[in-house]
Amino acid sequence: MEDSRLAFALDSPPLAIIAAAKIAGVSLTIDPSLAPGSVPTLHLSSGDFIHGINAILCYLARVATVPSFYGQDAIQAAHYAPVILSGSEFEAACSFLDGFLASRTFLVGYSISIADIVVWSNIAGTGQRWESLRRSKKYQNLIRWFNSIAVDYAGTLDEVAAAYVGKREIGKSPAPRLQEKLQDLMMNTSGPEIDLPGAKVGEVCVRFAPEPSGYLHLGHAKAGLLNKYFAERYKGRLIVRFDDTNPSKESNEFVENILEDIDTMGIKYDTVTYTSHYFPKLMEMAESLIKKGKAYVDDTPKQQMKDERAAGTESKCRNNNVEENLSLWREMVNGTENGMRCYVRGKLDMQDPNKTLRDPVYYRCNTDPHHRVGSKYKVYPTYDFACPFVDALEGVTHALRSSEYHDRNKQYHRILQDMGLRRVEIYEFSRLNMVYTLLSKRKLLWFVQNKKVDDWTDPRFPTIQGILRRGLKIEALIQFILEQGASKNLNLMEWDKLWTINKKIIDPVCARHTAVLKEQRVLLTLTNGPEEPFIRILPRHKKYEGAGNKATTFTSRIWLEYADASVLITGQEVTLMDWGNTIIKEIKTENGIITQLVGELHLEGSVKLTKLKLTWMPYIEDLVSLSLVGFDYLITKKKLEKDDDFVKFINPCTRLRNFSSWRPKHEEPQTGRDHTA
Structure with a gap:
């Protein structure tokens, strides 16, 4: 965005506008040339101008690259009017804000917004008056919020505030250093934002496409929140799509709980779709590729097929004619004994060094009933085949995928090319890895099926519902994920960082209780x-x-x-x-x-x-006996390698029970869903 010029009176620089522009990523040229008492004016590079604090803040909130900076609706937007903290109103406003923030991390929603910036700036601008209250610790919730904003944006807000408050020490004398300092701050607007390739504001469409084969975990949370971030940043669309192509693993229970978790994370989407809705069109595309010689039907045994792909050896079925392939395809569709042994494979390149291009499987047979369409189909598309097809049909412009799929990116685009569909850009982000933690739904399902945990909401599980039962606040999870950003750097994260963020949120409102063993x-x-x-x-x-x-x-x-x-x-x-x-x-x-x-x-x-x-x-006698429950990691190895058998590293004791203790009856725990957590 080209520079805009902010004109204001030197005796009253608009701290809220300057700070909001800095965080919003808007570059400003500072012009403190207006007469004392003048209303600030923002002159845009287009020649237009915006007059007045409220109007300028509204504009900055709308153009900001920060997710949810303006809010989700008109009610949230109403919080954006500047709070005037002066005279006798100051303590009353502080008291109100302290109560308002008793159970909130931010003023609006689950992330920082322009409301936080405006109120923070007004408070900081009072200088010594606020510092006196801050030292008195009179308004603990307000102080906690103020400090957390300062920590997250210390390089921005503290410097701007120092410049603003500094003018008071200068009095009526000229303050050239103020202008220089503000100008330096505004010129450096680079932040953690990363651009999507070829993205245009108002035209971006992204999708969050979990498979309904388990509950959402931390890795899914990162993918979902990043999709939300880019959809909001580019004022685009977000589709939630259930990749329901494997009836053996999927269920309505998982669909319902995934939607619940998406709602819990505050992810607003435009529509919910299902890959199963496109099954007829996917089958038509598979048959079309067979007729064009771009796919064939293979009855090679599964393990032999895997070995041949690894060695780059062509299947004996690769050169079958179209009639033979169509005949076998019909047997697959009808679920015959012979058809059940077959697979549809793309005819790509068996010698390509990228093994994902060595004739991948497009369709396979499965007679298990589907949770949405019942037993209507006997054949189901693979993720590799269905994903690019549905992305293109639904208008997705950018497909966000974790870097573990990097080798499949060429396959994705090659399949789109063979289908004759438009190109969809892929943006990679790093997979979220946590120490001593499994984030594979297949492995997590093993723990559920083998009664190693209670269910998918067990407090030892890295699922969203599991860690919330353990005491994590959703605000902490969102902050933790967004701090990772869309970086491609692979990191093995410690749980301590997440719980430290959580502690800052719950510490002001969490009661302390006493117990002895x-x-x-x-x-x-x-x-x-x-x-x-x-x-x-x-x-x-x-x-x-x-x-x-x-x-x-x-x-x-x-x-x-x-x-x-x-x-x-x-x-x-x-x-x-x-x-x-x-x-x-x-x-x-x-x-x-x-x-x-x-x-x-x-x-x-x-x-x-x-x-x-x-x-x-x-x-x-007036004591309450209770059980304390402590949890440990499910596995004993900090990071499992690709070839590790996770079963060999299962922690034999992950729940410590029956530590009897005592508590007065009037101190019964004020917890939510899970008293043992």
Whole structure:
């Protein structure tokens, strides 16, 4: 995009516009020449101009390359009006935003939008007033959001904010460095965006085409979100297509759950289609290629065919005449005994060094009923045959595929060429690989079928539903995926990064609970403890008020973890969390095992001087017994190689159960679908 000129008054540079343009990828020439109090004006290279903050922000949101920067509908767009934070309104606005962000990562949707940029800029522009509130930690949700935006766009927003706030220190004197600094910021608009080859705004059509043979996992999430990103960036169309060409593996259950996961990820699509809808046309195309001599029917046994392809040896059936091929094709269509042994193969090049071009299989027989069309067909197209055909028919302009399909790209285009269909551009992105993780649906299905996990939503599974049950927020998953971008670099990702992002999101709203292991606990008797139990109301989270409060009972007898008790010595002063210090007076043992402790409260003692800060539970009847469940990786090898048998690396113990512990009844867990996660 050619440079546009932003004219404004030097005494009030429009921080929100400058920051939004920077992130939107719009290059601006800064012109602070207007008279004081003037309204900013954006002069476009076309000669047109846009007058006023709201209008300019609306324009920037519309032309931005950032996905979902403008929002999905008119209601979200209404959030984009600048928030004026001044005078007595400032604290009221902060209070409102703090409550609004209690359960949200962004102001609109699941990713950063111009609403975040505008509000962030207004807050940062107040300078010292905001910094004072920030240090006071009064609005924890707002501070968490403000800091996360600053971290993600530190190279942009912090610099722009510094330039804006810096003018206040200059007063009414000229500020040439401000103009230079803003100009430098706006000229450097390069970001992580990657262009689709030959893409034109308004003409792009992409498709997300999962096979309904399992639930969506992390790898599918990356593919789906990248398709969503490019569709939004180029203001194009996104098709969700079910590649349902293998009735032996597919079911309506998988279709329904895939659609549920797509909705969970916030992926908005234009239509849902099925490859099975095109079965009649696909069969016509196969027969047409046979008649043109570009395909043939082969009854070579499967393993022999595989060996011949590897060796570059032509099949004995390769030179059958058209009549022989059509006769065998009809037997395949009718599902005869002879037809069931046959395959339709493309007649490409058996000597090509790219083995995917060595006469690939286009059609094979299968008598299993299809979940959508029943037993109507006995033959089904392969993915390699159906995918380019349906892409071309549905108007797909760019097919996004992970780099594992790289060798098949030439095959894809050769098949389109033989079919006489238009070219579809392929864009590759790197496959998402996670340590100690399987992302093959075939292998994941093995775990389900062999009862190694409960089902596809098991918290140990890398499926979207599985990791959400384990405690991941969908916002964290989306942020993690989008940070990977459309890069072609292959990376083996650590789970820690994903959970770190998740922690930032849940930390301000996640309550803290206390528990001790039932079978590994030691009673501590406080000789000067309270004669009668009493209750104090304490915050669930010491840093975030939004987590609420809890009622804690204080008694003269309390439980400690055995692990903590084992490191204590007589005469030692320790701190009991949320209470104060106590001095260990006696340690009772039996056969070398600690059975009981005796202590004396020393509440006037300094908690800063003690080395041990101990968690504890009151010795009362009003406790809840529960089971804690811990999960480990399903496999023991960090990265499986291509020829590894994954069964040999199965982790024998992936779910740790029955750690009995105690919790007061008023502290029952506030979790969602899965209390054990």
